[in-house]
């Protein structure tokens with residue numbers, strides 16, 4: 001069946017076929033071809049996208065009750081971004097496509113640590129188109145060879161594959177080049193454009209710019225890249241890194257600035273948490289399992305916790321961090337995005353706009369964050385086992401009287417029928433006792449529980465808890481009460497555990513891989529739309545201003561500890577206990 005569909009899709013010029021959860025996005029994005037990779041036996045075709053100009057949506061092509069059969073075939077044709085026929089000296093040029101990816105800020109930390117490794121991983125997996133070129137752009141003077149040396153140390157091959165790793169790295173590096181220039185200079189970008197054009201060789205040239213630079217030069221770079229280096233015959237897209245402003249006003253200003261040079265559908269605002277495997281899985285868990293969705297409301301859920309912790313400080317990024325603080329760095333974006341996916345109503349479809357519409361709706365239903373529902377902290381120096389751990393203010397790029405929070409806990413509420421009265425707690429901190437990110441869903445007590453005498457007085461400890469461990473060591477587990485085998489009647493707490501390392505024999509892709517691939521494919525589902533951003537800032541801006549106006553001093557906590565005790569009082573105010581404080585062995 002899938003093969004039939006692929007032939008049909010090819011006949012109408014589709015460029016991609018999606019096969020259920022085995023996302024089929026590894027093919028080359030040719031308007032006249034379909035490439036299917038990884039179509040597992042149990043795969044289900046859920047959509048076909050085509051890049052044919054002047055088309056319109058057509059669905060569904062065929063239906064079948066068989067799980068292996070093709071369903072919901074949809075041709076999502078992109079009028080706005082469809083390739084325009086290339087001409088050279090008036091005559092028609094190649095209809096082949098090529099993608100040029102420019103990493104703006106290539107000399108920086110993120111480029112080296114995340115972006116180039118993700119691009120290599122995509123190349124290694126065969127996910128990049130046949131014709132592609134990668135350019136690094138920054139002010140630093142570097143040759144192509146020097147860029148290759150800089151990034152080669154951070155390229156790694158999938159540990160579950162490893163074949164021809166060295167050769168693949170060599171091949172990849174040969175396709176990476178460097179151009180030095182000024183971010184605000186159109187001349188620099190014209191020169192870059194000329195070089196890109198040489199590599200593009202007359203093909204339909206799609207161009208992706210990844211702005212991996214400090215936020216104060218986003219607009220300048222967007223202007224010069226857009227005015228001087230946009231594609232003449234294909235699409236041009238720009239990935240923008242966070243932070244998207246410091247508050248509602250600066251975020252709106254940034255959006256206005258970017259929109260002078262780019263259309264909204266060219267802007268890909270990245271929140272890399274949306275690219276994490278378990279965050280993407282949230283919707284699958286909710287909407288494809290009957291056992292969860294009916295429980296997903298105030299009727300059965302007592303509280304929900306979103307917890308982020310790092311066991312290291314701001315090392316090296318204090319200069320950036322001090323201007324933002326943990327609420328802007330983690331809560332307003334990463335944790336809030338996860339919350340939105342967790343709490344939104346079922347979307348009409350898996351289409352990017354339908355999902356983002358629901359996220360905006362739930363964000364707009366939230367109550368403004370009240371300062372009484374927030375606790376802030378900052379780490380102080382600590383000596384443990386003879387090792388001295390620095391205080392936040394020991395960072396040379398941080399003023400020694402800084403009151404920027406490196407920890408925050410908050411209680412948020414959603415004012416809608418589904419979630420009325422349910423506390424959504426967030427906790428985020430640097431320099432804590434462990435690194436991790438998780439979602440904890442604590443369910444209500446069992447009414448009239450026949451076994452309540454077995455639990456002693458602490459009924460909270462006996463309620464079910466669903467834990468989605470985003471990182472590290474990805475897992476989804478449900479804490480249940482169970483009879484200890486034997487002749488007596490003794491209950492204990494056990495986990496129904498989906499431990500990814502035990503269940504799936506493959507490495508989990510880095511979030512940046514998924515997101516860069518989505519940007520190349522024009523899939524906007526995991527990127528932030530401007531109205532989502534506005535809604536997120538509207539929630540946090542009054543609180544941030546209040547904290548700054550009152551100059552609230554953060555509670556100090558020792559480096560490597562569990563954070564300030566105030567977080568426990570905040571939770572206790574809503575009869576909640578943080579779920580991450582209990583010891584939990586990993587079970588396979």
Ligand SMILES: NC(=O)C1=CN([C@@H]2O[C@H](COP(=O)(O)OP(=O)(O)OC[C@H]3O[C@@H](n4cnc5c(N)ncnc54)[C@H](OP(=O)(O)O)[C@@H]3O)[C@@H](O)[C@H]2O)C=CC1
Pocket residue numbers: 105106107108109110111138139140183211212213214215217241242243320
């Ligand atoms: N690093 C990380 O882990 C994360 C970073 N981010 C965001 O990604 C973006 C890039 O981060 P990161 O790589 O750490 O940033 P860097 O501070 O390393 O900056 C990247 C490059 O931008 C150029 N640059 C730095 N400061 C200035 C300046 N004041 N004016 C002009 N150019 C400057 C430098 O290149 P040159 O001098 O050669 O031009 C530098 O190599 C930022 O927006 C950051 O907030 C988001 C999440 C995580």
Ligand SMILES: O=C1O[C@H](COP(=O)(O)O)[C@@H](O)[C@H](O)[C@H]1O
Pocket residue numbers: 272310329
């Ligand atoms: O965006 C950011 O994220 C990182 C944490 O990302 P992770 O994928 O390693 O969990 C954080 O360290 C940084 O401060 C923040 O800007």
